Amino acid sequence: MRHLAGRLTALLAVVAAIGLLPRLTRTDPALTILRARYADRPPTPETLDAIRAETGLDGSPLDALADWPARLLRGDLGTSWVSGQPVAPDAISALGVSLTLMGASLAVSLLVAAALATPTLRRGARHRNVTAGAGTTAAVLAALPEFLIAAVLAAVVAVRLDLLPALGWGTPAHAVLPALALGVPAGALLGRLLDDALPAAFAEPWARAASAAGLPGHRTARHALRRTLPGLMPQLGLIVVGLTGGAVAVETLYAIPGLGGTALAAALAQDLPVLQGCVLLLLLLGTAAGLAARLASRTLLGPALDDGALPALVPPAARARRSPAVGAPLLAALFAAVVLAGLLRDPLHIDAAARLAGPSTAHPFGTDSLGRDILARLAHGAARTVLTAVAVSAATLLLGLALGAVRAGALTETANALPAILTGLVVAGIAGPGPWSAAAAVTAVAWAPLAAHTAALYAQERAAPHVAAARALGAGRLHLLRRHVLPGVLPPVARHAALRVPALALALASLGFLGLGAAPPSPEWGRMLSENLPYAERAPWSVLAPATALAVLGALAALTTAAVRGRSPRKTTAPGLG
Template structure:
């Protein structure tokens, strides 16, 4: 009950922040409405007061929040500051489009997940030695952000090959590319998680006993699949939450009239009533998905939900593969080489005579739509992105350690289930688009995994016998924290923060792609991709260069994490063999 109350309190706090957006924004809402609706009227104090009175913005923060909540209870989502029309009809229409797209994307994800683990299930049904088969390709696909895959599909499948339409909504063909862009990363993640869990299920005593007793292999495989599903369902909820964030970029890129594209347009236009409604609906969709998946997991577990009734699946020890380490080093060296080569060039120099020029000795990666050197902008964008990602990683490390130590469980779960893009929309609604706002938006949610890790390590270490012995010997709280808790908690959480830095860089790039990050003419990988995408048919290199850089960054994240996890597995196994009698 206490945990449920914490979750509810956190949700209400987020809803309150959404409701207070008109009072939190740095611009005067009355001026925004005046410029949008009455451009010919001067901004006199009387006119602005009249607009505030008309729109209900003349009261204090609690008054504004109370009016907004009262409107929600009556189905009134307010009036658009730009068009002057009620928000509710447009939001309902956009919700139907987004639900359809999310449903198609989830179908793609489940189909891909089933395909990735099909080989492992067949081997288990035939009573062979079962190992995970999904491989590194699934891991790399899972690490690709939706906006990157959407841009590549649009540039190649729609523009270069002309197989499918690149824009619009209404026909089945127009839904294919958006559904693939959102569904493939989600399906790769689910498939890899399921494929990693199945070998542990087939290795449990019940599976070996069932096989020895003559139970058909297909039935054993079905039971193994059901054994792994409860642990996977919470991840499915997070995947649905991720779809709500991915919908913003994908709907914007493909001109899909859903909640995501509507929310982004409202954030850029400072049309806060529309932004409030879209973000609130997307947030509630994520909360509902999480609740449904938790309920489904409890239903599948049934009586085994009691403590100790069902052991946790123990994944197999991963070998420390030299190939993965070598691949990570090679990709890191490639990124460093491109960055250094780009930093030696001017990213802002415009050569109108060389617009969209092909790669040459003068311009190894070609030029963009303004005649600027793509290599130069790629290198300077890498430096900007890496430095920002490191700063955000440091901030999230401090926040994760502090909030994890105080066990902010409900707040951690809520932040972990909030996509960075939704956080970016809210920050953009308050402070407007910009690099600092994008960094703040990513930091606002990126601390949650580190906090969860800190809490787990802190709880485990506090229960260790040597802590009790130190306290019995007279050690005070500060001594225990400095000499025992901090040395045990800080190193693994620090490594975790370093491993998450590339993912933070990808999140920053996604906000830049949407126009919520660094503004022109600053070089930034996501913005480079968005700016040059309309010219992909004539000149693909300004699109493929930042897309390849982002793909390499995603692959580097996966290879590094896998190599580190493999070495940890080997070290753990070695310690176990050393301690065995």
């Protein structure tokens, strides 16, 4: 009941904020309604006052704050400013479409995660020296933009091969391509986290004892999988919500009438009642998914959550492989060389005679649709995109650790239910567009997965017997935090934050393309992808360059975290008791 009360309080707070959106945005709602419904009428003060009186916008903010929740209790989500129709039927219909797409995408993501973690499970089942092996592959897949995967699948599978429909919704065949586009990156992220946790489970004493006793390997692998699942269940809940609210670009590309696309269209049209209804449904979905994930995690932990019977996950004692330590500097040096070469070129110079020119001596990576050098734009965009993403990642790591430590589950689920694109539109409406608004919008929601990961690992550490023993011996909170909790929580959460740097870079660039970040023609990787996507079949190099840069960024994140993990001190006994 305590957790339900916290989630209800957070939901009511956000509902109140959404109800005040018409008063918070810089645009005049009455003028928006006038342009949408009565474009031929002049915006005279009398006309605007009549519209405000008709829609209830002439009252005070307190009246609006009291009116909207009262209408919600009657099932009334308001009336669209653009169409003049009730919001509830269309919003609920869009939610049904999004839930169907989410189910198909979740099935794909689970299959991808299982495929990435299977080699590690097999090595553990054979009682071998287990190390995480899917890091780089998973990081590259997770760094691929969903809308780029969707565009490639549509061009190849739907257009060239004519195997599946490219647009629309209504049959199971329409869900295949968007489910693949959404499920592959999400499954790669989940598989990376699972593959990162399995070696620690196989290195615990019970696994070694099971091997010595001759327990079948598949049973050991099954128990190791269950051992790691409690820490991943919150991430699975966040992924479920992300597959619904974060499917904006894919729904738009495939013309799917889902909740994310409906919310984005309403935000761009400044149709705030529709935006309010969509965001409310996303929040309710996030709350339901968070509660389900918490219940599943508590069920898997069982009585160990209270009596300390579950040992803490400790890193394996096996030596780290040398390949990450060697591969990271080489890849970083190659990436730096490409960036330095591009910085010597002008990213804004337009050569109309060389539009969509292929790679050559003059243009090693080719040119875009305006004749601008892709190498130059890629390099100049790297500093802005990557450095901003790293700064946002550091801020989200600090927020995630702090809020995860205080178990802010309700706030975490609420933040995760809001897609970064929609948050960016709201922030831009209040504070105005700009690079700082884009960074603030992404930071406002991107800390949620890290907070959920922190809270789950903290629950596992709290269930460990060595923590109870240290507390019984008189250890203070600072000692417990420094010697017992942080060693088990900070490294995996930091690796998780590094793994999300490419996704943050893409989110920031996508906001910039929508006009909510740096103003064009400044070079940004997301804008390069979106601008050149219509020419992908004729000039694939214009899309491959920024997509490869994002993939390289993901591989660098995986290799660097693997190298740091390999050099960190490893213990096979509980810290502080050996």
